[in-house]
Amino acid sequence: xxxxxxxxxxxxxxxxxxxxxxxxxxxxxxxxxxxxxxxxxxxxxxxxxxxxxxxxxxxxxxxxxxxxxxxxxxxxxxxxxxxxxxxxxxxxxxxxxxxxxxxxxxxxxxxxxxxxxxxxxxxxxxxxxxxxxxxxxxxxxxxxxxxxxxxxxxxxxxxxxxxxxxxxxxxxxxxxxxxxxxxxxxxxxxxxxxxxxxxxxxxxxxxxxxxxxxxxxxxxxxxxxxxxxxxxxxxxxxxxxxxxxxxxxxxxxxxxxxxxxxxxxxxxxxxxxxxxxxxx
Numbered sequence: 405x406x407x408x409x410x411x412x413x414x415x416x417x418x419x420x421x422x423x424x425x426x427x428x429x430x431x432x433x434x435x436x437x438x439x440x441x442x443x444x445x446x447x448x449x450x451x452x453x454x455x456x457x458x459x460x461x462x463x464x465x466x467x468x469x470x471x472x473x474x475x476x477x478x479x480x481x482x483x484x485x486x487x488x489x490x491x492x493x494x495x496x497x498x499x500x501x502x503x504x505x506x507x508x509x510x511x512x513x514x515x516x517x518x519x520x521x522x523x524x525x526x527x528x529x530x531x532x533x534x535x536x537x538x539x540x541x542x543x544x545x546x547x548x549x550x551x552x553x554x555x556x557x558x559x560x561x562x563x564x565x566x567x568x569x570x571x572x573x574x575x576x577x578x579x580x581x582x583x584x585x586x587x588x589x590x591x592x593x594x595x596x597x598x599x600x601x602x603x604x605x606x607x608x609x610x611x612x613x614x615x616x617x618x619x620x621x622x623x624x625x626x627x628x629x630x631x632x633x634x635x636x637x638x639x640x641x642x643x644x645x646x647x648x649x650x651x652x653x654x655x656x657x658x659x660x661x662x663x664x665x666x667x668x669x670x671x672x673x674x675x676x677x678x679x680x681x682x683x684x
Contacts, residue, residue, distance in 0.1 A: 405459060408450040411435060414466045421470045422604055430475060434465040437479045472604035485534035489560050494552040496614040498530035501671040502590050505645050505678050506534045508669055509588050512641050512680075513539055516585045522547070522635070524575055524589035524628065527614055529557025529568065531588055536566035545569045547578045550613070575624070576631050583637045591624040592617040593647040621647055622657075629657045629681075636683040644679045651676040 411431045418427035436446060438461055468478050476482040476497045482489050484498035485506055491497055513519040519542045523532040526546035536544045546568050548554050554570050561568045571578035594615050599607055606615065617623045632642045642663065646654050651668055658666050663681030671677035
């Protein structure tokens with residue numbers, strides 16, 4: 405069977421899946437991943453035949469995609485802040501909206517000659533690696549409770565040729581006795597009651613510990629917001645990604661812990677997405 409026929413056949417299969425609008429794009433992406441080629445090569449070699457064993461491997465990839473497995477887990481790669489990242493089951497797939505948090509941390513870091521920055525719950529290391537790449541004078545430390553996630557994060561730091569100190573532990577616990585100019589975090593913030601409304605890709609494949617945070621989605625913030633105060637230098641910032649509709653509750657938590665200069669940044673849909681508070 406030619407490559408053209410394989411793509412057409414797989415497109416038809418994927419149109420019966422969760423994302424029919426991406427069927428052809430996904431079919432081509434998976435074929436190019438299998439062959440380690442680019443789309444220009446595919447267009448130039450569309451009538452080339454694929455050996456039966458390679459066809460079987462391709463069909464297995466298509467079956468995984470039809471089942472709802474995220475494309476990023478199947479290919480093992482994604483992009484965040486213009487950088488390549490390795491991802492697999494066990495770490496959250498970085499989202500474009502998290503780039504707003506990275507941009508804000510970079511902006512705030514300009515106030516400090518050699519900023520000390522902590523990334524709490526680093527997952528794949530996306531935030532920490534992006535910051536280390538953009539802020540070569542910064543000292544970046546990242547924590548995570550998952551050893552698997554830390555292994556992936558270390559691999560991503562090495563692949564992107566940046567230096568990040570990765571520590572195993574729950575939230576700020578590994579940072580006892582240390583202070584930072586900026587503490588950043590994209591914690592779990594989805595209420596458990598919202599689970600059924602999520603796509604099958606998210607609820608069945610991405611790690612629940614990186615998604616859900618109690619009945620109202622605020623359980624991690626209730627710990628992180630007050631616990632960050634003694635870990636911040638005076639004038640330091642706490643910068644967090646937040647979920648839809650959570651601004652009032654987060655604003656209350658920050659105010660209760662005596663943060664000042666509170667403000668919120670919207671995402672591409674004009675939803676408050678990044679919360680910032682400063683230690684007096």
